[in-house]
Amino acid sequence: MQLRDYILRRVIILPILILGVSIIVFVLTRVGGSPIGIYLSHEMTPDEVAQIEARFNLDQPVWVQYIYWARGIFQGDFGWSGVAAAPVTDVFPNKLAATMELAIASGLVAVFLGISLGTYAGARRNRLPDHATRIVAVSGASLPQFWFGILLLIVFWANLGLAPIGRSDASIWSSISHPTGIYTVDAILAGSISAFWDAIWHLILPALTLGYGATAIIARMMRSSLVEELQQDYVDAARAKGLAERIVLRRHARRNALVPTVTVIGLTFGFLLQGTITVEIIFRWPGLGRWMADSVLRGDQATLMTYVLFTSVLFLLVNLVVDVIYAYLDRRVTLGK
Amino acid sequence: MQPVDQEKAVQARPRPASVASVRNLRVYFQSKRGMVHAVDGVSFDIYDGETLGLVGETGCGKSVTGRSFLKLLPVPPGKIASGSIQFKPHATCRNCDGNGCPSCEGTGRQSAANSRGRSNEKGIRDSVDAEIVELLEIGREEMRRIRGDRIAMIFQDPGKALNPTLPISEQLSEVFLLHRTSELLEAAGLPASTGGALRRFASQEQRFGDSLLMALPPNRAFRNRLVGALNKMVIEALGDTQVPNPAKLMARYPHELSGGMKQRVMIAQALACNPDILIADEPTTALDVTVEARILELIKELQKKRRTSVLYISHDLSLVRRICDRVAVMYAGKVVEIGSTDAIFRDPRHPYTRGLISAVPSAGARRGELAAIRGTVPELVDPAPTCRFAGRCPFEADSCRRFEPELKPVSNGHAVACFIDSAAPSGRQPTFQSAAV
Numbered sequence: 001m002q003l004r005d006y007i008l009r010r011v012i013i014l015p016i017l018i019l020g021v022s023i024i025v026f027v028l029t030r031v032g033g034s035p036i037g038i039y040l041s042h043e044m045t046p047d048e049v050a051q052i053e054a055r056f057n058l059d060q061p062v063w064v065q066y067i068y069w070a071r072g073i074f075q076g077d078f079g080w081s082g083v084a085a086a087p088v089t090d091v092f093p094n095k096l097a098a099t100m101e102l103a104i105a106s107g108l109v110a111v112f113l114g115i116s117l118g119t120y121a122g123a124r125r126n127r128l129p130d131h132a133t134r135i136v137a138v139s140g141a142s143l144p145q146f147w148f149g150i151l152l153l154i155v156f157w158a159n160l161g162l163a164p165i166g167r168s169d170a171s172i173w174s175s176i177s178h179p180t181g182i183y184t185v186d187a188i189l190a191g192s193i194s195a196f197w198d199a200i201w202h203l204i205l206p207a208l209t210l211g212y213g214a215t216a217i218i219a220r221m222m223r224s225s226l227v228e229e230l231q232q233d234y235v236d237a238a239r240a241k242g243l244a245e246r247i248v249l250r251r252h253a254r255r256n257a258l259v260p261t262v263t264v265i266g267l268t269f270g271f272l273l274q275g276t277i278t279v280e281i282i283f284r285w286p287g288l289g290r291w292m293a294d295s296v297l298r299g300d301q302a303t304l305m306t307y308v309l310f311t312s313v314l315f316l317l318v319n320l321v322v323d324v325i326y327a328y329l330d331r332r333v334t335l336g337k
Numbered sequence: 338m339q340p341v342d343q344e345k346a347v348q349a350r351p352r353p354a355s356v357a358s359v360r361n362l363r364v365y366f367q368s369k370r371g372m373v374h375a376v377d378g379v380s381f382d383i384y385d386g387e388t389l390g391l392v393g394e395t396g397c398g399k400s401v402t403g404r405s406f407l408k409l410l411p412v413p414p415g416k417i418a419s420g421s422i423q424f425k426p427h428a429t430c431r432n433c434d435g436n437g438c439p440s441c442e443g444t445g446r447q448s449a450a451n452s453r454g455r456s457n458e459k460g461i462r463d464s465v466d467a468e469i470v471e472l473l474e475i476g477r478e479e480m481r482r483i484r485g486d487r488i489a490m491i492f493q494d495p496g497k498a499l500n501p502t503l504p505i506s507e508q509l510s511e512v513f514l515l516h517r518t519s520e521l522l523e524a525a526g527l528p529a530s531t532g533g534a535l536r537r538f539a540s541q542e543q544r545f546g547d548s549l550l551m552a553l554p555p556n557r558a559f560r561n562r563l564v565g566a567l568n569k570m571v572i573e574a575l576g577d578t579q580v581p582n583p584a585k586l587m588a589r590y591p592h593e594l595s596g597g598m599k600q601r602v603m604i605a606q607a608l609a610c611n612p613d614i615l616i617a618d619e620p621t622t623a624l625d626v627t628v629e630a631r632i633l634e635l636i637k638e639l640q641k642k643r644r645t646s647v648l649y650i651s652h653d654l655s656l657v658r659r660i661c662d663r664v665a666v667m668y669a670g671k672v673v674e675i676g677s678t679d680a681i682f683r684d685p686r687h688p689y690t691r692g693l694i695s696a697v698p699s700a701g702a703r704r705g706e707l708a709a710i711r712g713t714v715p716e717l718v719d720p721a722p723t724c725r726f727a728g729r730c731p732f733e734a735d736s737c738r739r740f741e742p743e744l745k746p747v748s749n750g751h752a753v754a755c756f757i758d759s760a761a762p763s764g765r766q767p768t769f770q771s772a773a774v
């Protein structure tokens with residue numbers, strides 16, 4: 001099958017998958033209890049409660065409620081967020097931008113560092129660089145994220161005062177608008193170097209905390225698949241042609257070692273999203289993760305459902321992208337199987 | 338040990354000049370149990386234009402010997418402990434400057450015998466074209482220039498020896514980009530002294546940003562011409578191996594080709610630069626019999642046309658008998674008998690060779706596997722100075738377990754390492770009559 005047809009087919013299936021996901025999300029959330037709590041106060045009489053129930057169709061069977069909810073979503077109405085005291089759609093874009101900035105920064109760190117470290121170690125198997133990298137990888141995979149984050153905070157924020165906390169320094173940003181909500185981009189659009197550095201400065205510690213685990217996973221995968229590739233005959237055949245070791249590594253072995261690594265990179269994306277919850281709480285990052293945590297504690301179901309629906313769709317898309325990259329890297333993959 | 342005698346044994350009579358002389362080669366592998374003497378004092382010559390067969394049971398050190406020529410050994414655990422491999426590359430023919438003329442039989446190269454006093458090559462090939470190259474001593478860069486150009490290698494399984502994720506054309510191109518940069522530049526109408534991004538493009542040394550430079554005029558036009566010249570070279574090389582429709586084959590990936598086709602691509606790649614020596618490590622073991630016959634024919638034909646010497650590594654005695662001019666028999670890291678194919682098969686002198694030739698392949702043996710001889714190959718870890726074949730040899734006597742036989746000539750060009758033909762310093766000597774009942 002052609003790559004183009006394959007992508008097309010996957011895109012067509014996408015809405016069906018999303019429908020399935022939305023049903024599961026809705027049912028699971030309702031199992032957790034009625035969302036009515038967020039609209040109630042202590043002074044209300046049972047009559048008033050019943051009125052509110054009727055107003056939000058909460059007296060109807062679950063499937064009818066689902067249809068109301070789904071219809072709302074089609075009309076761009078994701079419900080009322082009790083936590084943010086505003087419609088979900090009003091708050092969501094900004095929080096999303098904050099989280100995406102964090103996730104992308106740490107994703108870049110993880111992919112770049114992971115692949116470089118893995119290549120470096122794999123090409124020097126069982127020598128000192130390999131052992132050193134293994135220490136980084138093992139600690140990255142086993143250090144609890146919240147602990148590592150707090151550790152960084154204690155050292156760089158509390159003790160050394162080198163790193164800030166939160167998302168930006170208000171005095172620098174007072175005159176800068178936020179067309180995208182992604183601060184690094186906003187700073188570039190505004191042409192302000194000081195704001196750009198401020199954005200980066202606030203990003204470093206959370207991105208490092210969030211990316212560390214993924215770096216470790218990617219580095220280990222890259223290392224082991226490179227070691228495996230380097231034992232293949234075609235590597236010796238490439239050397240027998242007279243290619244320099246550097247080119248044998250770059251053009252032949254590394255490219256093939258990337259094939260399994262790309263799959264792992266796709267999987268670590270989920271790992272990253274999950275991590276945003278912890279990291280945003282620790283570093284007071286005003287993103288989806290922190291909002292989500294508050295919503296869980298306070299039973300803000302509209303926010304919860306939106307978040308889960310959104311991350312599911314994101315996951316599906318990332319998976320698609322990963323599959324396409326995979327097929328591109330490894331032409332032996334028979335698509336559509 | 339008497340190296341002088343050994344030397345004599347190998348060079349017993351005047352004969353065509355050798356392109357390579359292996360002397361006392363020892364390759365060891367570090368293992369948990371000790372040093373594995375994978376190749377333990379091997380000496381032989383490869384004559385100009387001949388096919389030398391290297392046979393022996395699995396694990397006896399054939400591949401390690403072949404890979405030593407190109408230093409393609411994993412170090413560590415391996416190491417070349419001692420020895421020398423002297424390589425005498427062909428010089429370009431003085432009469433035709435490499436274009437092919439009657440005096441060089443169209444090969445464009447002088448035979449190794451009269452390579453003295455040849456004109457110097459331009460620039461980068463100088464050191465490689467030096468009279469005698471000591472392959473085990475030269476630096477990494479010099480070795481890289483020999484690999485794929487003067488000495489090439491084909492491997493057992495063509496399915497594994499081609500990179501699965503690069504199209505055929507790109508894999509073949511690499512050889513030309515590495516070794517034929519000047520010719521490529523000339524074919525594209527550029528002076529051979531061209532530098533900068535264009536030269537880096539034509540020698541696969543691209544740096545960051547070069548792809549941008551090459552995409553802009555005026556480089557763009559030259560790039561297209563370079564690519565055209567390169568494609569022409571690739572098509573020609575593929576065409577030489579008689580693949581149908583080489584231009585179409587170029588864009589294919591290895592997994593889209595049959596085994597025989599892949600091996601043809603490997604051969605095209607190996608012979609692209611007219612190497613002086615081709616090391617063929619069981620190139621047909623992974624192929625079926627009919628394909629094997631055609632591949633062998635192809636190697637023979639191309640070999641003749643280019644006057645390439647072939648070191649043919651194989652399990653298969655009958656195949657070796659068919660295609661080789663001379664045969665070296667290896668056992669447990671040593672050459673135990675070497676001679677013309679005729680002499681080896683007509684009058685094998687070493688008990689191991691005799692065993693190999695007379696043993697009927699058992700029904701269960703895989704094709705290409707040697708027939709079984711009773712007993713098993715000895716440990717190669719820190720071997721004692723005895724005959725390695727003692728314990729499996731039907732003729733052994735007590736001197737075989739006290740001394741180590743060395744290759745000694747038994748007739749012109751035929752040498753054997755066994756006490757039956759040249760007596761041990763002391764002790765009871767083995768004879769062909771002393772076979773244990």
Ligand SMILES: Nc1ncnc2c1ncn2[C@@H]1O[C@H](COP(=O)(O)OP(=O)(O)OP(=O)(O)O)[C@@H](O)[C@H]1O
Pocket residue numbers: 366373375393394395396397398399400401402411414415652717
């Ligand atoms: N990479 C390696 N690491 C450790 N030991 C090795 C390695 N390669 C080869 N050896 C040792 O060298 C010996 C000879 O190996 P070699 O590959 O030359 O055998 P061969 O004659 O080519 O056998 P085959 O017919 O199976 O290809 C082996 O028995 C093994 O002990």
Ligand code: SF4
Pocket residue numbers: 687688689724725726727728730731732733734737742754755756757767
């Ligand atoms: S030296 Fe002795 S043991 Fe070795 S092959 Fe000859 S007869 Fe057999």
Ligand SMILES: [Mg+2]
Pocket residue numbers: 399400401618
């Ligand atoms: Mg072998």
Ligand SMILES: [Zn+2]
Pocket residue numbers: 430431432433434435436437438439440441442443445446
């Ligand atoms: Zn000539």
